[in-house]
Amino acid sequence: MMCPADAGKTQCLIKPYTLGRGIHLPLVDPDPNPTGPVNVCRQRSITITPAAGAKHWQALEYGTEEWQKVYFRLRNSVEGYNGYAKNPLAESIEASGTRRIRGIAAQTVLLVFQLAHANRRKIKNWVETLALNGERPRRRTHLRRQTEPQRAWAPAG
Known part of the structure:
Protein backbone atom coordinates (compact mmCIF):
# COMPACT_ATOMS: atom_id res chain seq x y z
CA MET A 1 0.00 0.00 0.00
CA TRP A 57 -9.15 -9.61 -1.34
CA GLN A 58 -11.10 -10.42 -4.51
CA ALA A 59 -11.19 -13.77 -6.24
CA LEU A 60 -11.12 -12.16 -9.70
CA GLU A 61 -8.90 -9.27 -10.73
CA TYR A 62 -10.97 -6.18 -11.48
CA GLY A 63 -11.53 -5.49 -15.18
CA THR A 64 -10.24 -8.79 -16.56
CA GLU A 65 -12.26 -10.73 -19.11
CA GLU A 66 -13.19 -13.38 -16.52
CA TRP A 67 -14.30 -10.65 -14.06
CA GLN A 68 -16.45 -9.03 -16.76
CA LYS A 69 -18.09 -12.36 -17.55
CA VAL A 70 -19.05 -12.98 -13.91
CA TYR A 71 -19.86 -9.36 -13.03
CA PHE A 72 -22.11 -8.69 -16.02
CA ARG A 73 -23.98 -11.97 -15.53
CA LEU A 74 -24.69 -11.10 -11.88
CA ARG A 75 -25.55 -7.51 -12.71
CA ASN A 76 -27.92 -8.55 -15.49
CA SER A 77 -29.76 -10.91 -13.15
CA VAL A 78 -30.14 -8.17 -10.50
CA GLU A 79 -31.33 -5.58 -13.03
CA GLY A 80 -33.69 -8.12 -14.59
CA TYR A 81 -35.23 -8.88 -11.21
CA ASN A 82 -35.59 -5.13 -10.50
CA GLY A 83 -37.53 -4.78 -13.75
CA TYR A 84 -39.65 -7.82 -12.82
CA ALA A 85 -40.54 -6.33 -9.42
CA LYS A 86 -41.27 -2.89 -10.93
CA ASN A 87 -43.95 -4.35 -13.21
CA PRO A 88 -46.89 -1.93 -12.87
CA LEU A 89 -49.38 -4.80 -13.32
CA ALA A 90 -47.94 -6.73 -10.37
CA GLU A 91 -45.98 -5.44 -7.34
CA SER A 92 -45.05 -2.07 -8.82
CA ILE A 93 -42.34 -1.39 -6.24
CA GLU A 94 -41.30 1.77 -8.09
CA ALA A 95 -44.63 3.46 -7.30
CA SER A 96 -44.48 4.56 -3.66
CA GLY A 97 -48.24 5.20 -3.80
CA THR A 98 -48.74 1.46 -3.36
CA ARG A 99 -47.24 1.82 0.13
CA ARG A 100 -49.32 4.55 1.75
CA ILE A 101 -47.60 4.87 5.08
CA ARG A 102 -45.09 7.28 6.53
CA GLY A 103 -41.58 6.52 7.71
CA ILE A 104 -38.54 4.78 6.32
CA ALA A 105 -38.91 1.71 8.56
CA ALA A 106 -42.57 1.20 7.64
CA GLN A 107 -41.83 1.73 3.93
CA THR A 108 -39.00 -0.80 4.16
CA VAL A 109 -41.19 -3.44 5.80
CA LEU A 110 -43.88 -3.04 3.16
CA LEU A 111 -41.27 -3.12 0.38
CA VAL A 112 -39.97 -6.41 1.80
CA PHE A 113 -43.47 -7.87 1.59
CA GLN A 114 -43.75 -6.72 -2.03
CA LEU A 115 -40.38 -8.28 -2.91
CA ALA A 116 -41.37 -11.52 -1.15
CA HIS A 117 -44.55 -11.60 -3.24
CA ALA A 118 -42.49 -11.04 -6.40
CA ASN A 119 -40.27 -13.98 -5.39
CA ARG A 120 -43.34 -16.17 -4.81
CA ARG A 121 -44.79 -15.16 -8.17
CA LYS A 122 -41.50 -15.93 -9.93
CA ILE A 123 -41.20 -19.36 -8.28
CA LYS A 124 -44.85 -20.18 -9.02
CA ASN A 125 -44.39 -19.32 -12.70
CA TRP A 126 -41.25 -21.46 -12.85
CA VAL A 127 -42.96 -24.47 -11.20
CA GLU A 128 -45.77 -24.25 -13.75
CA THR A 129 -43.23 -24.83 -16.55
CA LEU A 130 -42.04 -28.15 -15.03
CA ALA A 131 -43.33 -31.51 -16.17
CA LEU A 132 -44.16 -33.28 -12.90
CA ASN A 133 -45.23 -36.93 -12.51
CA GLY A 134 -45.03 -37.51 -16.25
CA GLU A 135 -47.68 -34.86 -16.97
CA ARG A 136 -47.33 -32.01 -19.40
CA PRO A 137 -46.28 -28.65 -17.93
CA ARG A 138 -49.11 -26.22 -17.23
CA ARG A 139 -47.27 -23.43 -19.05
CA ARG A 140 -44.72 -23.31 -21.83
CA THR A 141 -41.28 -21.98 -21.13
CA HIS A 142 -40.28 -18.71 -22.76
CA LEU A 143 -38.11 -18.98 -25.83
CA ARG A 144 -34.96 -16.96 -25.34
CA ARG A 145 -33.83 -14.80 -28.21
CA GLN A 146 -30.34 -15.25 -29.55
CA THR A 147 -27.93 -12.61 -28.26
CA GLU A 148 -24.37 -11.68 -29.01
CA PRO A 149 -21.69 -12.79 -26.56
CA GLN A 150 -20.79 -10.24 -23.89
CA ARG A 151 -17.34 -9.76 -25.38
CA ALA A 152 -18.96 -8.12 -28.39
CA TRP A 153 -20.20 -5.10 -26.42
CA ALA A 154 -18.34 -5.04 -23.10
CA PRO A 155 -15.58 -2.43 -22.71
CA ALA A 156 -12.02 -3.68 -22.61
CA GLY A 157 -10.59 -4.12 -19.09
Missing part, protein backbone atom coordinates in the same frame (compact mmCIF):
# COMPACT_ATOMS: atom_id res chain seq x y z
CA MET A 2 1.20 3.50 -0.72
CA CYS A 3 0.73 6.86 0.94
CA PRO A 4 -2.17 8.65 -0.84
CA ALA A 5 -0.13 11.87 -1.03
CA ASP A 6 2.79 10.07 -2.72
CA ALA A 7 0.33 8.38 -5.08
CA GLY A 8 -0.97 11.81 -6.18
CA LYS A 9 -4.44 11.30 -4.70
CA THR A 10 -4.22 13.87 -1.87
CA GLN A 11 -2.13 16.75 -0.56
CA CYS A 12 -0.47 16.39 2.86
CA LEU A 13 0.98 18.98 5.25
CA ILE A 14 3.66 16.50 6.38
CA LYS A 15 4.92 16.21 2.78
CA PRO A 16 5.23 19.79 1.46
CA TYR A 17 6.17 18.61 -2.05
CA THR A 18 2.60 17.30 -2.43
CA LEU A 19 1.04 20.74 -1.83
CA GLY A 20 -0.10 22.89 -4.74
CA ARG A 21 -1.03 20.03 -7.06
CA GLY A 22 -4.50 21.46 -7.61
CA ILE A 23 -7.64 22.34 -5.75
CA HIS A 24 -9.31 19.11 -6.88
CA LEU A 25 -7.11 17.09 -4.49
CA PRO A 26 -8.21 17.00 -0.84
CA LEU A 27 -5.87 18.33 1.83
CA VAL A 28 -5.06 15.73 4.52
CA ASP A 29 -3.96 16.82 7.98
CA PRO A 30 -2.96 13.71 9.99
CA ASP A 31 -3.75 13.77 13.70
CA PRO A 32 -0.79 14.77 15.87
CA ASN A 33 0.76 11.78 17.58
CA PRO A 34 3.39 11.83 20.38
CA THR A 35 5.34 9.06 18.65
CA GLY A 36 5.41 10.95 15.35
CA PRO A 37 3.53 10.40 12.10
CA VAL A 38 2.18 6.97 11.22
CA ASN A 39 4.29 4.59 9.12
CA VAL A 40 2.62 5.46 5.84
CA CYS A 41 3.58 9.13 6.36
CA ARG A 42 7.25 8.35 7.15
CA GLN A 43 7.93 6.12 4.17
CA ARG A 44 6.72 5.85 0.58
CA SER A 45 4.94 2.51 0.96
CA ILE A 46 4.06 -0.11 3.57
CA THR A 47 3.52 -3.84 3.45
CA ILE A 48 0.25 -5.24 4.71
CA THR A 49 0.14 -8.85 5.84
CA PRO A 50 -2.27 -11.17 4.04
CA ALA A 51 -4.37 -11.54 7.21
CA ALA A 52 -4.80 -7.76 7.55
CA GLY A 53 -5.53 -7.27 3.84
CA ALA A 54 -7.82 -10.29 3.50
CA LYS A 55 -10.97 -8.20 3.81
CA HIS A 56 -10.03 -6.41 0.56
Whole structure:
Protein backbone atom coordinates (compact mmCIF):
# COMPACT_ATOMS: atom_id res chain seq x y z
CA MET A 1 0.00 0.00 0.00
CA MET A 2 1.20 3.50 -0.72
CA CYS A 3 0.73 6.86 0.94
CA PRO A 4 -2.17 8.65 -0.84
CA ALA A 5 -0.13 11.87 -1.03
CA ASP A 6 2.79 10.07 -2.72
CA ALA A 7 0.33 8.38 -5.08
CA GLY A 8 -0.97 11.81 -6.18
CA LYS A 9 -4.44 11.30 -4.70
CA THR A 10 -4.22 13.87 -1.87
CA GLN A 11 -2.13 16.75 -0.56
CA CYS A 12 -0.47 16.39 2.86
CA LEU A 13 0.98 18.98 5.25
CA ILE A 14 3.66 16.50 6.38
CA LYS A 15 4.92 16.21 2.78
CA PRO A 16 5.23 19.79 1.46
CA TYR A 17 6.17 18.61 -2.05
CA THR A 18 2.60 17.30 -2.43
CA LEU A 19 1.04 20.74 -1.83
CA GLY A 20 -0.10 22.89 -4.74
CA ARG A 21 -1.03 20.03 -7.06
CA GLY A 22 -4.50 21.46 -7.61
CA ILE A 23 -7.64 22.34 -5.75
CA HIS A 24 -9.31 19.11 -6.88
CA LEU A 25 -7.11 17.09 -4.49
CA PRO A 26 -8.21 17.00 -0.84
CA LEU A 27 -5.87 18.33 1.83
CA VAL A 28 -5.06 15.73 4.52
CA ASP A 29 -3.96 16.82 7.98
CA PRO A 30 -2.96 13.71 9.99
CA ASP A 31 -3.75 13.77 13.70
CA PRO A 32 -0.79 14.77 15.87
CA ASN A 33 0.76 11.78 17.58
CA PRO A 34 3.39 11.83 20.38
CA THR A 35 5.34 9.06 18.65
CA GLY A 36 5.41 10.95 15.35
CA PRO A 37 3.53 10.40 12.10
CA VAL A 38 2.18 6.97 11.22
CA ASN A 39 4.29 4.59 9.12
CA VAL A 40 2.62 5.46 5.84
CA CYS A 41 3.58 9.13 6.36
CA ARG A 42 7.25 8.35 7.15
CA GLN A 43 7.93 6.12 4.17
CA ARG A 44 6.72 5.85 0.58
CA SER A 45 4.94 2.51 0.96
CA ILE A 46 4.06 -0.11 3.57
CA THR A 47 3.52 -3.84 3.45
CA ILE A 48 0.25 -5.24 4.71
CA THR A 49 0.14 -8.85 5.84
CA PRO A 50 -2.27 -11.17 4.04
CA ALA A 51 -4.37 -11.54 7.21
CA ALA A 52 -4.80 -7.76 7.55
CA GLY A 53 -5.53 -7.27 3.84
CA ALA A 54 -7.82 -10.29 3.50
CA LYS A 55 -10.97 -8.20 3.81
CA HIS A 56 -10.03 -6.41 0.56
CA TRP A 57 -9.15 -9.61 -1.34
CA GLN A 58 -11.10 -10.42 -4.51
CA ALA A 59 -11.19 -13.77 -6.24
CA LEU A 60 -11.12 -12.16 -9.70
CA GLU A 61 -8.90 -9.27 -10.73
CA TYR A 62 -10.97 -6.18 -11.48
CA GLY A 63 -11.53 -5.49 -15.18
CA THR A 64 -10.24 -8.79 -16.56
CA GLU A 65 -12.26 -10.73 -19.11
CA GLU A 66 -13.19 -13.38 -16.52
CA TRP A 67 -14.30 -10.65 -14.06
CA GLN A 68 -16.45 -9.03 -16.76
CA LYS A 69 -18.09 -12.36 -17.55
CA VAL A 70 -19.05 -12.98 -13.91
CA TYR A 71 -19.86 -9.36 -13.03
CA PHE A 72 -22.11 -8.69 -16.02
CA ARG A 73 -23.98 -11.97 -15.53
CA LEU A 74 -24.69 -11.10 -11.88
CA ARG A 75 -25.55 -7.51 -12.71
CA ASN A 76 -27.92 -8.55 -15.49
CA SER A 77 -29.76 -10.91 -13.15
CA VAL A 78 -30.14 -8.17 -10.50
CA GLU A 79 -31.33 -5.58 -13.03
CA GLY A 80 -33.69 -8.12 -14.59
CA TYR A 81 -35.23 -8.88 -11.21
CA ASN A 82 -35.59 -5.13 -10.50
CA GLY A 83 -37.53 -4.78 -13.75
CA TYR A 84 -39.65 -7.82 -12.82
CA ALA A 85 -40.54 -6.33 -9.42
CA LYS A 86 -41.27 -2.89 -10.93
CA ASN A 87 -43.95 -4.35 -13.21
CA PRO A 88 -46.89 -1.93 -12.87
CA LEU A 89 -49.38 -4.80 -13.32
CA ALA A 90 -47.94 -6.73 -10.37
CA GLU A 91 -45.98 -5.44 -7.34
CA SER A 92 -45.05 -2.07 -8.82
CA ILE A 93 -42.34 -1.39 -6.24
CA GLU A 94 -41.30 1.77 -8.09
CA ALA A 95 -44.63 3.46 -7.30
CA SER A 96 -44.48 4.56 -3.66
CA GLY A 97 -48.24 5.20 -3.80
CA THR A 98 -48.74 1.46 -3.36
CA ARG A 99 -47.24 1.82 0.13
CA ARG A 100 -49.32 4.55 1.75
CA ILE A 101 -47.60 4.87 5.08
CA ARG A 102 -45.09 7.28 6.53
CA GLY A 103 -41.58 6.52 7.71
CA ILE A 104 -38.54 4.78 6.32
CA ALA A 105 -38.91 1.71 8.56
CA ALA A 106 -42.57 1.20 7.64
CA GLN A 107 -41.83 1.73 3.93
CA THR A 108 -39.00 -0.80 4.16
CA VAL A 109 -41.19 -3.44 5.80
CA LEU A 110 -43.88 -3.04 3.16
CA LEU A 111 -41.27 -3.12 0.38
CA VAL A 112 -39.97 -6.41 1.80
CA PHE A 113 -43.47 -7.87 1.59
CA GLN A 114 -43.75 -6.72 -2.03
CA LEU A 115 -40.38 -8.28 -2.91
CA ALA A 116 -41.37 -11.52 -1.15
CA HIS A 117 -44.55 -11.60 -3.24
CA ALA A 118 -42.49 -11.04 -6.40
CA ASN A 119 -40.27 -13.98 -5.39
CA ARG A 120 -43.34 -16.17 -4.81
CA ARG A 121 -44.79 -15.16 -8.17
CA LYS A 122 -41.50 -15.93 -9.93
CA ILE A 123 -41.20 -19.36 -8.28
CA LYS A 124 -44.85 -20.18 -9.02
CA ASN A 125 -44.39 -19.32 -12.70
CA TRP A 126 -41.25 -21.46 -12.85
CA VAL A 127 -42.96 -24.47 -11.20
CA GLU A 128 -45.77 -24.25 -13.75
CA THR A 129 -43.23 -24.83 -16.55
CA LEU A 130 -42.04 -28.15 -15.03
CA ALA A 131 -43.33 -31.51 -16.17
CA LEU A 132 -44.16 -33.28 -12.90
CA ASN A 133 -45.23 -36.93 -12.51
CA GLY A 134 -45.03 -37.51 -16.25
CA GLU A 135 -47.68 -34.86 -16.97
CA ARG A 136 -47.33 -32.01 -19.40
CA PRO A 137 -46.28 -28.65 -17.93
CA ARG A 138 -49.11 -26.22 -17.23
CA ARG A 139 -47.27 -23.43 -19.05
CA ARG A 140 -44.72 -23.31 -21.83
CA THR A 141 -41.28 -21.98 -21.13
CA HIS A 142 -40.28 -18.71 -22.76
CA LEU A 143 -38.11 -18.98 -25.83
CA ARG A 144 -34.96 -16.96 -25.34
CA ARG A 145 -33.83 -14.80 -28.21
CA GLN A 146 -30.34 -15.25 -29.55
CA THR A 147 -27.93 -12.61 -28.26
CA GLU A 148 -24.37 -11.68 -29.01
CA PRO A 149 -21.69 -12.79 -26.56
CA GLN A 150 -20.79 -10.24 -23.89
CA ARG A 151 -17.34 -9.76 -25.38
CA ALA A 152 -18.96 -8.12 -28.39
CA TRP A 153 -20.20 -5.10 -26.42
CA ALA A 154 -18.34 -5.04 -23.10
CA PRO A 155 -15.58 -2.43 -22.71
CA ALA A 156 -12.02 -3.68 -22.61
CA GLY A 157 -10.59 -4.12 -19.09
